[in-house]
Amino acid sequence: MRIELENVRHVYAPGTPFEVEALRGVSLAIEPEEVLGIVGGTGSGKSTLVQHLNLLLVPTSGRVLVDGADVRTIRGRELRGRVGLVFQFPEAALFAPTVEEDVAFAPRRLGLSEGEVHRRVGETLGLLGASHLAGRSPFALSGGEKRRVAIAGVLAMAPEVLVLDEPTAGLDPATREDLLGVVRALREEGTSVVMVSHDLDEVAEVADRVCVLENGEVRAVGAPEEVFYAHPTTAPSTVRVVRPLRGPHPEVGRPVRFEETLAALKGLLEGRV
Ligand SMILES: Nc1ncnc2c1ncn2[C@@H]1O[C@H](COP(=O)(O)OP(=O)(O)OP(=O)(O)O)[C@@H](O)[C@H]1O
Ligand SMILES: [Mg+2]
Numbered sequence: 001m002r003i004e005l006e007n008v009r010h011v012y013a014p015g016t017p018f019e020v021e022a023l024r025g026v027s028l029a030i031e032p033e034e035v036l037g038i039v040g041g042t043g044s045g046k047s048t049l050v051q052h053l054n055l056l057l058v059p060t061s062g063r064v065l066v067d068g069a070d071v072r073t074i075r076g077r078e079l080r081g082r083v084g085l086v087f088q089f090p091e092a093a094l095f096a097p098t099v100e101e102d103v104a105f106a107p108r109r110l111g112l113s114e115g116e117v118h119r120r121v122g123e124t125l126g127l128l129g130a131s132h133l134a135g136r137s138p139f140a141l142s143g144g145e146k147r148r149v150a151i152a153g154v155l156a157m158a159p160e161v162l163v164l165d166e167p168t169a170g171l172d173p174a175t176r177e178d179l180l181g182v183v184r185a186l187r188e189e190g191t192s193v194v195m196v197s198h199d200l201d202e203v204a205e206v207a208d209r210v211c212v213l214e215n216g217e218v219r220a221v222g223a224p225e226e227v228f229y230a231h232p233t234t235a236p237s238t239v240r241v242v243r244p245l246r247g248p249h250p251e252v253g254r255p256v257r258f259e260e261t262l263a264a265l266k267g268l269l270e271g272r273v
Helices: 046-051 076-082 099-109 114-127 144-157 173-188 200-206 226-231 239-245 258-272
Strands: 004-013 022-031 033-039 061-066 083-086 163-165 192-196 209-214 217-222
Touching: 004 046, 022 046, 022 217, 033 046, 033 173, 033 200, 046 163, 046 192, 076 083, 076 163, 083 144, 099 114, 099 144, 114 144, 144 163, 144 173, 173 200, 192 200, 200 226, 200 239, 200 258, 209 226, 217 226, 226 239, 239 258
Parallel strands: 033 192, 033 209, 083 163, 163 192
Antiparallel strands: 004 022, 004 061, 209 217
């Protein structure tokens, strides 16, 4: 699935004293089978943007196209099964008496058989390392456990595009690594992932492309090495380490991921000894 935003503007509370222009003409494509990282300061419009991808918000002007068709011609419920959105702090929306029931809720509403629902619940809880929680109350879990369950609830719809709004905020490093592993696994299987994050280091690890939002506009979009090396204020720690070395040692290249960076620095050191 390819989703395209064409000059999307979004104004909250238009015509009132609380009017806010949250998106000011955003054009951006989500390509099939990619991980797109969306970064930008607080209030830059990231959450507003991603809610346009599955019709939770409609543009004040501009268009959202899914495989070339205007989303307004597609039924909301159908689209929300194909584009799964995990909200910022999704654990707030857990509601069922058991984890299993909670994760089953959305796929059941897609009209799947009970056998298929059961299979998907088992599979997604397994993928998120939460199988052992199936019979527990979602309210009696730790924050990280709740996050896993909330993400499983969206993944159980088997969306073609998974949108994660700050999925790792407030999680411990091990849970964060697990979640990044899930993102990589989904991409391998052909699911596109849109990941909003304040953590540039984790975006550097998983993203195929990066979009930088600033004040409701796209400031930059492209391959991580292009975007991160061109915009010093929006760069992960790997890029901040390498950038000052590039003048005297252009052969160091433009590594972005941690392992790549380590290899480049090792090469540089070995060359000099
Ligand atoms: N429901 C709403 N009603 C009115 N204004 C809103 C609403 N939601 C967001 N805004 C405003 O729109 C702008 C963009 O907000 P948005 O939540 O999209 O930012 P964000 O980039 O996700 O920020 P953060 O990193 O803090 O989550 C902000 O100025 C915000 O105050
Ligand atoms: Mg947000």
